[in-house]
Amino acid sequence: MALYKRVAVGGTFDKFHYGHRKLIAKAFEIGESVEIGVTSSTFANKKHDVDSCANRMANLNEFLKTKHNNYHISRLDDPYGPTVHDANYDAIVVSEETEPNAIKINEIRVNKGMNPLDIVVISFVLADDGIPISSTRIRKGEINRKGQLI
16 A cells, blocks of 8 residues: 555666666555656756666656556656646655755745655665665666676
């Protein structure tokens, strides 16, 4: 039984890896319906050279379509997405790295008279060397998507 009616989760989801899987799995574990925000190409490329938004959304959809039907994938053009405009979210799932964004989302929601979201923080998934799995490390060729050293 889901704890929340509507859960948000967001990210770049580049080089879709085991850390991403854990984040999304937690959202489905606690939510009846999951809104997955994927950073737009423009927004994401401010940080790194990442695959196109369309490609990253297609990869996510491919991964999820055989497992779930209670989700929607949308494009994010900023760190907050629809959670600061739509009061119908109950919770947000974030990593330790993105928790500050969730705190800011709640500040914005409260200032608009909306209820704050419950923030569910997941720990990093560690690679075989004990360092968190990240898309950056995968891009550099240090590890694979499972966190195994290359």
